[in-house]
Amino acid sequence: MSTLDRQHLLSASAPLQVKATSDWMDAALDDAYGGRSINTHFRLFQSVKKQHPDRQIISLDDPSFDVSGFLASQNVANDILAGDQVPKQHTVLTRSDNYGRFRRSPFDDDETYSPPALLKSLRNGVFEIDYASTHFNIYQFHWMDYQGPMRATYFVFAGEDETAGTKLVQSVYQWMDTLKDEVWVFDQVWRKDKTMYQAVQSADWKDIFLEADMRQDLRRDTSVFFVSEDAYKSLNVAWKRGILLIGAPGNGKTEAIKAIIKGANVPCLYVKSFKSRMGPEQGIRAIFRRARQSAPCILVLEDLDSLVEPATRSFFLNELDGLESNHGILTVATTNHPEKIDQAILNRPSRFDTKYAFNLPSQSLRMDYIRMWLLKLESLGVVILGDQYSTIEEFGHELSRRTEGWSFAYLKELFVSFQLTRAALQSAGNPAGDTVQDIFHHVETLGKQVVIGAPSSPEEPDAALSDAGARVAGRIRHVGWH
Structure with missing residues (x-):
């Protein structure tokens, strides 16, 4: 020293x-x-x-x-x-x-x-x-x-x-x-995070795009859980639940978590890593100890496939579903790679009872999402329609057709990149071009970066999981999300 x-x-x-x-x-x-x-x-x-x-x-x-x-x-x-x-x-x-x-x-x-x-x-x-x-x-x-x-x-x-x-x-x-307008975050130690809490407040169920029957199911499995303690007691089962959100990046798992956290009105614990100064086993122990102290609460395990390593698998399972009581804990986990998760975690009820598959959005969902963005651009003074398309519905339908296989993240990037390019032209004193053709040009440019995923038809809920090499047992929902 x-x-x-x-x-x-x-x-x-x-x-x-x-x-x-x-x-x-x-x-x-x-x-x-x-x-x-x-x-x-x-x-x-x-x-x-x-x-x-x-x-x-x-x-x-x-x-x-x-x-x-x-x-x-x-x-x-x-x-x-x-x-x-x-x-x-x-x-x-x-x-x-x-x-x-x-x-x-x-x-x-x-x-x-x-x-x-x-x-x-x-x-x-x-x-x-x-x-x-x-x-x-x-x-x-x-x-x-x-x-x-x-x-x-x-x-x-x-x-x-x-x-x-x-x-x-x-x-x-x-x-x-x-907690006071904060979220618990674990990364080696627990800390209270106001920034994450503020980000969560932007979430709203009405702004989330999903298939017709999915909103009710997901809300029932999350926010309703916290008013159902008596129902669990009447069935003589533990008041705990695990939900796994599965799907490639960009299809809305994070937005779903934000809406779940905001709607539940209970403490939220967000886990970045199992690592701690005393090793991952002690990290897992500290995570579940805090969750039990905070219950009823939401425990978020994002990217579960990267959190659980072979050396800590048994320890994690024991804390998740062992002798310790996890009364009042709703565990919400996400994964981009279900094929990497041990079947003992993935397929056993009472660990993750319900799985929701966040596949690529169907054309109807893309149409709804595109319509929202076109109306947003119109509210900013962007003239969208011309001789080729007389209504936003017509233009939106054509855009949804040309963006087959796109995630919501790529659709968002389409409109953001268009608006940034337009702003750059205006700042340089150049006139704006034809909006429709400019957007189509961005579709062509951005489309080269899009990796076409598995079929996202509601009639094939397991398609994306099958292509990922993971046939997940249990109740699986196909969800398209903003």
Whole structure:
């Protein structure tokens, strides 16, 4: 550890002064950063205790404990000691949103990005706060040992017992466990994500394109689940359910998840990876532990085929459908490659009871989707019709015919690329061309990139799965989705 990273400890007397025992703290952290100490947490505690022999001290070693986030949420100002009092205070800059870990939500279609505000936070050192009529010195330390990243937090305060400190710690944990316009996201550790929550709010069932009888089925299997606890009890079966969304990219699985999350009005837990600092098994354990604590809730496992590896298959199955109760958990998983998923996961009821196949949209669904976009362009002042087509229905029907085998993602790109090209011409002072012919030109250009998929006729619900090499048992729905 460098000299700049070493943190001197302070006494609780005013004014605070660096004492001789800070040299001992420097040595303890040097040992920790050099890998020479196997009991760093206790040595740090001893040092803090020597600095404050007449004060109460509460010690925590929870790496996820977020006292700084809690204080910020409560608008509690803290004073990070600096200057002559602590000449070697170690602070770091972090992003102010989502704890600085991710720039964008996987649900966010917005291509724009603006840098977030930066916050200065303490890594190794001490800060002071006044909370609930009690003055606290809060020490934070980070180091590495053979187990990986380690962290220690010490609350120092005056009092006859530990009541004031215990209440503060309990308040932090209560805040950590409560979502407020947020989604739980797991990627090595759990964090609360506001950006993903905001992206979910754009979803609306009425804007989703699917075959006539599919909307009711999917909504019944998701949002209705959470008002059906008594029905499950009457049947003497566990109140849990698993739904698997199957299909190639671009056919709407993510949009479906967004609508499901928004409509359910329960906590949502989104899993990016099973990996954790202690290995994937502990990651899986942490994921299902949080889900059971949050139930009733939705647990989203996107790209299930890439999440479950052979080494973790049995562990995952045990958590998903073992002795532990998953009461009130709706597990919604997606996969682009069902043929890569173990049959013990794919075909056994009570794991994923219902499968929905998101195949390429039929012509009627493409027609509905194209009509929406043509009306949107018309509302922006784009003149679409001419001598060749007298109505949007005529033009839309021809477009749907020419886009056989296209996913919704490619259809969206068709209109976006057309509009961008048109905007570029206008910005350069060039007149816009014939709208119909320009769109057809984009169809021809983009069509070269389209990979023609399996038949998407509603009469052949298993066709896409068959071509993927996966005949999925159970109730399979063919769904076309925006």
